[in-house]
Amino acid sequence: MDLLNPKQTVLFPDLIADIDLPSITTLPEYERAIKNFIKISDFGAFIELNVSGIEKSFSLSLNELRVPQRYRLSHDNIISPAFHLFPAPVRNHLNRLKYDARAFFNRTNSIKTIFGYFLLRQYFYLWDQHRKDYKNSVVNYLQNEIGEKRYRQFFVNIWNEAVHFLQSGIKRKFHHMIPMADIDLIRAERERLERTKMSVSQLDHEDPDYFFNCLAIKTLHIPIDLKDYIQGILIYSTFTTVHLEHLKKTNIETREDLLEFLTTIQQKS
Numbered sequence: 001m002d003l004l005n006p007k008q009t010v011l012f013p014d015l016i017a018d019i020d021l022p023s024i025t026t027l028p029e030y031e032r033a034i035k036n037f038i039k040i041s042d043f044g045a046f047i048e049l050n051v052s053g054i055e056k057s058f059s060l061s062l063n064e065l066r067v068p069q070r071y072r073l074s075h076d077n078i079i080s081p082a083f084h085l086f087p088a089p090v091r092n093h094l095n096r097l098k099y100d101a102r103a104f105f106n107r108t109n110s111i112k113t114i115f116g117y118f119l120l121r122q123y124f125y126l127w128d129q130h131r132k133d134y135k136n137s138v139v140n141y142l143q144n145e146i147g148e149k150r151y152r153q154f155f156v157n158i159w160n161e162a163v164h165f166l167q168s169g170i171k172r173k174f175h176h177m178i179p180m181a182d183i184d185l186i187r188a189e190r191e192r193l194e195r196t197k198m199s200v201s202q203l204d205h206e207d208p209d210y211f212f213n214c215l216a217i218k219t220l221h222i223p224i225d226l227k228d229y230i231q232g233i234l235i236y237s238t239f240t241t242v243h244l245e246h247l248k249k250t251n252i253e254t255r256e257d258l259l260e261f262l263t264t265i266q267q268k269s
Contacts, residue, residue, distance in 0.1 A: 029248040036247040044120040053233040056085035078169040101134035151226040156181040178211040
């Protein structure tokens with residue numbers, strides 16, 4: 001079949017994952033695929049743990065910030081390393097918590113596949129509880145081991161690291177335009193910038209607060225307060241499935257059929 005032939009009708013063309021994978025073109029194929037799809041759903045689902053909002057970092061480039069040449073020590077574009085909110089030991093601990101959360105999956109409750117873990121339906125409740133426990137372990141660590149005061153110092157540190165980087169590429173007589181962290185000033189400037197929806201490209205290079213505003217914009221995604229950082233953490237499950245095209249020539253009735261199908265599909269991929 002020529003997939004590019006406009007005279008041919010393809011059922012559910014949006015589900016085509018690969019141009020080389022034959023699409024469903026007949027109703028019997030479609031009915032079998034749907035039947036198998038429902039049967040797979042009866043057994044469980046492909047599931048993945050997704051975490052966002054924990055890693056906070058940024059980097060700087062004199063060219064990206066459009067720093068005028070009169071401020072610079074040279075014509076070179078200086079690019080910073082990544083500035084991380086948390087030092088390596090804290091990041092490593094948070095990563096270990098994430099790995100511990102994924103350790104939930106085992107041979108009893110799931111099947112590891114190229115699509116992620118296929119979690120058996122009877123373990124859905126336990127998985128949801130485990131996900132909540134993981135969120136609680138992250139929050140407890142941040143509140144009890146880090147705390148508001150220490151978190152605030154991490155924010156001050158990352159701001160000052162960025163200041164030192166900018167000063168390394170700016171003429172000394174302009175260093176006063178790049179102030180060290182002042183939480184009250186940063187908070188007030190953030191509120192103003194969020195109201196005006198300003199971007200770095202819209203900043204006035206002649207403004208004495210130009211560099212300060214650059215840093216304020218570049219760090220907007222990093223909360224000043226721990227409670228706001230915690231509120232920004234999202235830990236959720238994503239459910240995925242296989243394309244119907246994979247299900248049109250198989251017959252899934254038992255768990256053994258499911259295991260055979262998953263093994264076969266991985267060998268073909």
